[in-house]
Amino acid sequence: xxxxxxxxxxxxxxxxxxxxxxxxxxxxxxxxxxxxxxxxxxxxxxxxxxxxxxxxxxxxxxxxxxxxxxxxxxxxxxxxxxxxxxxxxxxxxxxxxxxxxxxxxxxxxxxxxxxxxxxxxxxxxxxxxxxxxxxxxxxxxxxxxxxxxxxxxxxxxxxxxxxxxxxxxxxxxxxxxxxxxxxxxxxxxxxxxxxxxxxxxxxxxxxxxxxxxxxxxxxxxxxxxxxxxxxxxxxxxxxxxxxxxxxxxxxxxxxxxxxxxxxxxxxxxxxxxxxxxxxxxxxxxxxxxxxxxxxxxxxxxxxxxxxxxxxxxxxxxxxxxxxxxxxxxxxxxxxxxxxxxxxxxxxxxxxxxxxxxxxxxxxxxxxxxxxxxxxxxxxxxxxxxxxxxxxxxxxxxxxxxxxxxxxxxxxxxxxxxxxxxxxxxxxxxxxxxxxxxxxxxxxxxxxxxxxxxxxxxxxxxxxxxxxxxxxxxxxxxxxxxxxxxxxxxxxxxxxxxxxxxxxxxxxxxxxxxxxxxxxxxxxxxxxxxxxxxxxxxxxxxxxxxxxxxxxxxxxxxxxxxxxxxxxxxxxxxxxxxxxxxxxxxxxxxxxxxxxxxxxxxxxxxxxxxxxxxxxxxxxxxxxxxxxxxxxxxxxxxxxxxxxxxxxxxxxxxxxxxxxxxxxxxxxxxxxxxxxxxxxxxxxxxxxxxxxxxxxxxxxxxxxxxxxxxxxxxxxxxxxxxx
Amino acid sequence: xxxxxxxxxxxxxxxxxxxxxxxxxxxxxxxxxxxxxxxxxxxxxxxxxxxxxxxxxxxxxxxxxxxxxxxxxxxxxxxxxxxxxxxxxxxxxxxxxxxx
Numbered sequence: 001x002x003x004x005x006x007x008x009x010x011x012x013x014x015x016x017x018x019x020x021x022x023x024x025x026x027x028x029x030x031x032x033x034x035x036x037x038x039x040x041x042x043x044x045x046x047x048x049x050x051x052x053x054x055x056x057x058x059x060x061x062x063x064x065x066x067x068x069x070x071x072x073x074x075x076x077x078x079x080x081x082x083x084x085x086x087x088x089x090x091x092x093x094x095x096x097x098x099x100x101x102x103x104x105x106x107x108x109x110x111x112x113x114x115x116x117x118x119x120x121x122x123x124x125x126x127x128x129x130x131x132x133x134x135x136x137x138x139x140x141x142x143x144x145x146x147x148x149x150x151x152x153x154x155x156x157x158x159x160x161x162x163x164x165x166x167x168x169x170x171x172x173x174x175x176x177x178x179x180x181x182x183x184x185x186x187x188x189x190x191x192x193x194x195x196x197x198x199x200x201x202x203x204x205x206x207x208x209x210x211x212x213x214x215x216x217x218x219x220x221x222x223x224x225x226x227x228x229x230x231x232x233x234x235x236x237x238x239x240x241x242x243x244x245x246x247x248x249x250x251x252x253x254x255x256x257x258x259x260x261x262x263x264x265x266x267x268x269x270x271x272x273x274x275x276x277x278x279x280x281x282x283x284x285x286x287x288x289x290x291x292x293x294x295x296x297x298x299x300x301x302x303x304x305x306x307x308x309x310x311x312x313x314x315x316x317x318x319x320x321x322x323x324x325x326x327x328x329x330x331x332x333x334x335x336x337x338x339x340x341x342x343x344x345x346x347x348x349x350x351x352x353x354x355x356x357x358x359x360x361x362x363x364x365x366x367x368x369x370x371x372x373x374x375x376x377x378x379x380x381x382x383x384x385x386x387x388x389x390x391x392x393x394x395x396x397x398x399x400x401x402x403x404x405x406x407x408x409x410x411x412x413x414x415x416x417x418x419x420x421x422x423x424x425x426x427x428x429x430x431x432x433x434x435x436x437x438x439x440x441x442x443x444x445x446x447x448x449x450x451x452x453x454x455x456x457x458x459x460x461x462x463x464x465x466x467x468x469x470x471x472x473x474x475x476x477x478x479x480x481x482x483x484x485x486x487x488x489x490x491x492x493x494x495x496x497x498x499x500x501x502x503x504x505x506x507x508x509x510x511x512x513x514x515x516x517x518x519x520x521x522x523x524x525x526x527x528x529x530x531x532x533x534x535x536x537x538x539x540x541x542x543x544x545x546x547x548x549x550x551x552x553x554x555x556x557x558x559x560x561x562x563x564x565x566x567x568x569x570x571x572x573x574x575x576x577x578x579x580x581x582x583x584x585x586x587x588x589x590x591x592x593x594x595x596x597x598x599x600x601x602x603x604x605x606x607x608x609x610x611x612x613x614x615x616x617x618x619x620x621x622x623x624x625x626x627x628x629x630x631x632x633x634x635x636x637x638x639x640x641x642x643x644x645x646x647x648x649x650x651x652x653x654x655x656x657x658x659x660x661x662x663x664x665x666x667x668x669x670x671x672x673x674x675x676x677x678x679x680x681x682x683x684x685x686x687x688x689x690x691x692x693x694x695x696x697x698x699x700x701x702x703x704x705x706x707x708x709x710x711x712x713x714x715x716x717x718x719x720x721x722x
Numbered sequence: 723x724x725x726x727x728x729x730x731x732x733x734x735x736x737x738x739x740x741x742x743x744x745x746x747x748x749x750x751x752x753x754x755x756x757x758x759x760x761x762x763x764x765x766x767x768x769x770x771x772x773x774x775x776x777x778x779x780x781x782x783x784x785x786x787x788x789x790x791x792x793x794x795x796x797x798x799x800x801x802x803x804x805x806x807x808x809x810x811x812x813x814x815x816x817x818x819x820x821x822x
Contacts, residue, residue, distance in 0.1 A: 063774035094801040097776050252773030286787045286796060383805050387791025396794060490768030490810055495796065495803040
């Protein structure tokens with residue numbers, strides 16, 4: 001007989017809920033060692049014997065109230081009817097703080113199972129638990145686990161199966177907060193119980209009584225309790241007069257007192273070796289003077305790692321695609337299905353291959369980010385950067401999403417949910433696309449070596465990223481002083497102890513990201529590349545304005561030319577013919593139509609089409625240039641010459657100034673459609689999304705215009721620096 | 723968040739070397755020293771938030787570090803490390819513990 005159960009995973013931020021979730025369901029939800037990695041409730045399923053378990057992973061909270069958006073989500077999820085069991089995960093190395101939430105969950109009188117996670121760390125700290133005592137205290141089973149290693153998961157499953165057998169007759173915890181508080185709770189319960197409607201009847205009145213005592217706004221808003229203010233206020237005044245303490249902190253105080261009582265009985269220290277190594281590292285890392293320089297060094301190292309270590313692999317993939325192309329060319333005669341052959345070589349290999357070449361960079365970038373996330377450094381970086389961020393009216397909490405933005409803007413924008421201040425969150429979302437994401441990296445990786453000598457390459461790359469960051473900061477300051485004016489919220493962030501990341505977790509994250517990149521290359525980029533190939537080649541021009549055939553004949557007949565001069569002249573004529581044909585195509589027409597608008601920023605029609613198609617995905621910029629120039633070589637070389645690499649052709653067609661302007665425009669302009677979609681969702685507004693797109697376009701255009709025109713005027717970058 | 727500091731926060735930076743009074747604000751607690759929370763000033767924003775993470779009267783805490791450019795403080799409360807802003811810390815009254 002199989003049954004279905006619904007259980008909710010609840011716990012403090014960064015206590016390892018998602019790790020437990022992954023262990024139970026076999027899912028691969030993202031985890032990291034800083035508070036607020038999970039920002040959305042996630043649902044998974046697993047089988048426990050015959051039974052099907054639906055498990056919901058909710059964002060971590062410190063308390064079951066409503067002082068932040070996450071707490072709101074958790075509160076709503078936990079007070080919904082139909083929950084069979086709450087699995088309360090706690091970081092058992094900080095039992096006092098973690099059990100605070102448990103005391104509130106216990107008041108819901110829903111069957112509960114407490115998971116003492118990170119029990120290896122608790123052991124290292126010398127903490128001993130009297131599990132028996134704690135179990136009877138909270139009226140539920142307790143299982144000790146080490147989520148990161150999967151230890152204790154079998155025991156957890158057994159305990160879960162056992163608890164599910166006793167759902168009907170589970171224990172109810174008998175928590176007491178002191179005689180006078182308990183009296184007050186009883187008094188309020190008597191008043192509110194008759195007032196409760198069916199909507200909230202599945203929750204014990206006692207839970208609401210406690211919430212009303214601490215003036216929780218979520219509960220006070222419920223229509224059921226609207227007319228009871230006088231009764232509750234009377235109790236509150238009575239209690240607070242005796243204890244000389246304010247309403248908001250009164251129950252917190254009671255709970256902590258209760259826990260410390262419980263802890264004295266059931267938790268003991270055998271030795272005082274607390275966070276020693278972690279604290280020693282932090283004495284340096286979060287030091288007032290050393291912290292910041294160290295942060296910049298780590299960022300530099302991250303990018304150095306991304307580019308330098310990936311270089312040999314990038315070359316390897318480039319070689320591989322070249323080899324595949326030469327195979328096709330050798331075994332597929334140009335006379336057989338020429339259009340399909342050309343689509344495969346020019347459209348697919350140059351379009352998609354040109355993007356896949358940069359897979360190693362993406363892998364290394366995400367490897368570096370995952371390492372920073374899993375060790376716990378992200379929270380430190382937010383701490384040391386807070387001062388600088390505040391100069392630009394942002395704050396430390398905005399910082400983690402901004403760094404994640406270097407990887408991909410989409411998850412980074414979602415990560416802003418951990419920012420309590422709505423104004424700061426909106427500002428962070430709007431400036432985030434200026435953080436140069438991994439998809440823009442192929443553009444720089446293609447263009448920089450094409451236009452800049454080796455000794456300038458690292459500097460130009462750094463400059464591009466720095467420009468993005470600088471604009472993000474300035475834009476934030478502008479937004480905060482105009483549209484999002486006002487005071488900030490309370491800042492509170494936990495710094496978790498450093499943890500040695502497991503190789504499995506980091507490599508899995510890198511692997512998932514790599515698969516995503518390849519999937520993108522195989523779907524969006526392949527699709528758009530084929531479309532672009534068609535747009536770049538059709539309609540075909542049959543009759544030309546100039547008789548190129550006659551010109552070629554004339555050159556061939558001209559005996560005064562040397563053979564080299566003749567060959568050059570042929571090539572020149574061929575190029576002109578090709579240019580005329582290209583302008584006749586859809587891309588050519590669109591590009592030519594828009595060219596006057598983009599000419600002032602240094603773009604010709606080809607770059608213009610590339611910049612427009614990059615809206616689908618930033619890498620398409622590289623694909624489109626690859627496709628356009630691949631055709632050039634074919635027709636210009638007539639198969640006699642070796643394929644000229646894309647970079648050489650770009651160098652012939654554009655100046656370094658133009659190359660720089662292309663990168664600048666791609667960096668600042670409208671982000672990809674996926675990012676726009678997530679901005680719309682997170683800000684819940686089409687208006688803001690269009691504002692963002694228009695704003696970024698104007699910013700990109702104006703900046704690139706100024707740079708290009710100044711460059712032309714001062715003759716900077718109009719010739720090659722070697 | 724504007725970066726103007728409250729008078730209490732400003733004085734917090736300069737008092738660090740002087741002999742600290744028995745009762746002072748959390749913003750004035752020097753790095754490495756411990757203190758017990760006495761009470762929260764009514765002007766403290768988000769009292770409940772601080773209470774939820776264990777900053778309630780009677781809690782023992784320790785100043786671990788000051789962030790660069792002065793904004794954030796890092797304190798150890800109940801075995802965990804929290805970063806909070808100096809402006810908020812200036813509203814939490816503490817009694818400094820003797821040096822061990």
